[in-house]
Amino acid sequence: GENVEQHPSTLSVQEGDSAVIKCTYSDSASNYFPWYKQELGKRPQLIIDIRSNVGEKKDQRIAVTLNKTAKHFSLHITETQPEDSAVYFCAASNAGNMLTFGGGTRLMVKP
Amino acid sequence: DTEVTQTPKHLVMGMTNKKSLKCEQHMGHRAMYWYKQKAKKPPELMFVYSYEKLSINESVPSRFSPECPNSSLLNLHLHALQPEDSALYLCASSQDPSGGLRDTQYFGPGTRLTVL
Numbered sequence: 001g002e003n004v005e006q007h008p009s010t011l012s013v014q015e016g017d018s019a020v021i022k023c024t025y026s027d028s029a030s031n032y033f034p035w036y037k038q039e040l041g042k043r044p045q046l047i048i049d050i051r052s053n054v055g056e057k058k059d060q061r062i063a064v065t066l067n068k069t070a071k072h073f074s075l076h077i078t079e080t081q082p083e084d085s086a087v088y089f090c091a092a093s094n095a096g097n098m099l100t101f102g103g104g105t106r107l108m109v110k111p
Numbered sequence: 112d113t114e115v116t117q118t119p120k121h122l123v124m125g126m127t128n129k130k131s132l133k134c135e136q137h138m139g140h141r142a143m144y145w146y147k148q149k150a151k152k153p154p155e156l157m158f159v160y161s162y163e164k165l166s167i168n169e170s171v172p173s174r175f176s177p178e179c180p181n182s183s184l185l186n187l188h189l190h191a192l193q194p195e196d197s198a199l200y201l202c203a204s205s206q207d208p209s210g211g212l213r214d215t216q217y218f219g220p221g222t223r224l225t226v227l
Contacts, residue, residue: 032214043201043218044154089153097142097205097214098167101153 002027004092006102013080014110021105023090024072030092033066033073034099039086047088048075080109115219117202123225126192132222134185134202143185144216145177146201154201154218160185192226199223 003026013019025033031052036044050057050064050073057064061080066073077084090102115136124130134143142161146154159167160179174196176188185202202219 034215036218043220046215046217049215093214097207097216098156098159099144099154099216100156104151104153 002030002092002094002098002100004090004100004102006090006105008105009103010106010108012108012110015080015082017080019075019077019080019084019107019109021075021088021090021107022072023074023092023102024070025092025100026071027092027094028068028071029094032093032097033064034091034093035062035064035075036089036091036101037086038089038104044089077107080107082109082111085109115202115204115217117200117219117222119222120220121223121225123227124189124192125227126194128192129188129190131189132187132200132202132224134187134219135183136204136217136219137183138204138206138217139182140204140206140217141182142205142207142214143179144203144205145175145185145187146203146218148199148201148221150198158187189224192224194226197224197226 006023034049037047038044048062050066061078063076088105091099093099118133145157148154157171158177163179174191178186199221201221203216205216
């Protein structure tokens, strides 16, 4: 089955700096890569996703890049704000729509 | 209605109890999912329903019994649980069970289950 590894497990940045979280996946059949943000005690919320026919996608301060050859994808957050503090999960899915999550990254943005 | 709802928010049960978790969505989604999330861990897939039929069971113990009465509702029946089953149980739904361009999964708020 699919295996998704995520790094780093914790990330502390100063407000206004950029944050980068990286994930690798093992199954070359995976074709959909969402990123979820989960605040303490809340549900995972989709913040951005990318499909295997696209190399990069951007939504305001958030961007995701995908390298299918190397089987890795990354989340980039620019101009971080304290409200960006949360746990971020990457995930990979194949045509059967089974999501396999990475281990999560706890992002702390210091004011 | 663009939300997935779950009840109850919290549940405490003994090992001999029988209880049920409920999930509802009115987005017309035809795939629904149960996930289990332990503290500081990612969600782990338990079951997938496609067009109201169980399509994936990720080797979940029989003390967890899913049910999909109709396209909007998903239940998880619990019986003879163990303390290690204490976790946040998340429901999710997506539009197209076959994946493709409409396979974004939307999560409910979860039920926090404690087994004594």
